[in-house]
Amino acid sequence: MEITHVNQPIKVRADFLPGGGVTPLLFKWNGRRTFRITRVNSSWEDSEQQHKSLYFSVNTDRSDDVFQLCFRQEDRTWWLQCVMMEG
């Protein structure tokens, strides 16, 4: 298992639900490549910092790799944190 740390801002299309829930649907990374999210494996939130961050571990239609996305509520930005690949 190989984990590549990316830590880059990305564009994400997501559903923001009335109760505060967020569901990422697709994201763009590496120029104009679009990754459609096929499954959210897990999500968790970190409220230790001043502003909450939401984390999502997702699978996409492009490969079997697992992507970890982060939504920072302080500036409402999305980040691709890392990619977990079969090494």
Add this chain to the structure above:
Amino acid sequence: MKFNGNGSGPGGSFPLYLHPSAFYLSSPDPCIMHVDIDAFFASVEQVRNPRLRGRPVIVGSGVIASCSYEAREYGLRAGMPLARARRLCPQAVILEGHYPTYRCFAKRVFESCRRHAPRVEAYLDEAYCDLSGTADLYGTPRRVAERLKAEIKERTGLSVSVGIGTNRMIAKMAGAAGKPDGLVMLEQGREAEFVEDLPIEKLPGVGRVRIEALRRLSIATIGDLRVLSRRSLEAMFGADGRALYERCRGRDGRAIKEREIPQSIGRETTFHRDTSETAKIEGMLYYLTERAARAMRTIGLECRSVAAHIEYTDSRRRRSSRTLPVPTRLDSELFKAACGIVKRLHTRRASLHRIGVRLCNFSPGRSGQVPLFGGGERQKRESLCRCLDGLRRKYGHSVIICGKSLDAGENLRKDRYGFILRTPCLTK
């Protein structure tokens, strides 16, 4: 049941009638539920990455911090050196782990516990829930446990083992008997029988040294310990002997407390490459002290004792502690104490493999109290700490790294939480 009470009605006093069940409110049967997250770190990794499910997974660096149940089938255990683990299970997936993520998962598990129990004492990967007298409100303990297990599974994807008993020791031991993903409830009155045949090492408070002492007396099971009188156990183990006398009979009087103040806050790491360079050792020590001190200040505490430990390349360990003249929450004062301890400990001309600092003996912070002498400088340092804490809370710990720590972190990856340390530890 009839009582003569003083009524306030127009006719003066009148008798009060209480239903017998009202008396249970004052002294309900004790009922403790122990919740333990199965193979915590490894399970979180399997939840984050479904391809790891069903495979042996190890989290740790240098030694195993946690391993999945699939890995345990190969004889792997927490604390085992990774080199040995690789030999026993070459196909295991080894991950360094990401501890802030584990803390988030634990927090969510304990939130669920607090929804089902009025009093919860939480640790890193386990919690004790006091369900005494809550049957009317929450349902029977077994139903509560079933609901809690299902909720945790749904919210986090993690499985937990639950034990229910009349005291915390029995609850924990019952839970351990049903691992993984089990639910074991021990009825009241069966505690002594339950622990009787278990090996002596399963008894809380009996470590390696005590096991050896007891084995010399041919004591192999918890039941065997009952032949020793209270006085004998006290003579052997001091005050702990009294507790062991009770525990070997299935009794444990320790109450469940919501812990506002942790016992200690520690931060430690193994070096990327073993080192004897003073700059690197002190740099890492400063970084670890800053992290621990920041965690302490976040919950409004200051500490009176500082402990430090080192481990040489050949695995020999040394530790020591120091009590400060006055409690403090300043990075500089804590580092000075920790650095003094490490200098005293590091006497051999050998490289260090691991280093750690631990703060303890906490008291609530004195907000703004300035000492009579030297207050100006101290106040400035307090302000500096406050500013740094504010910045780090907003932008992450790595937004400012002290110059002293740059040497230590040159080979380490950095994320929002700071350097990604090897085998770190958390607040206890």
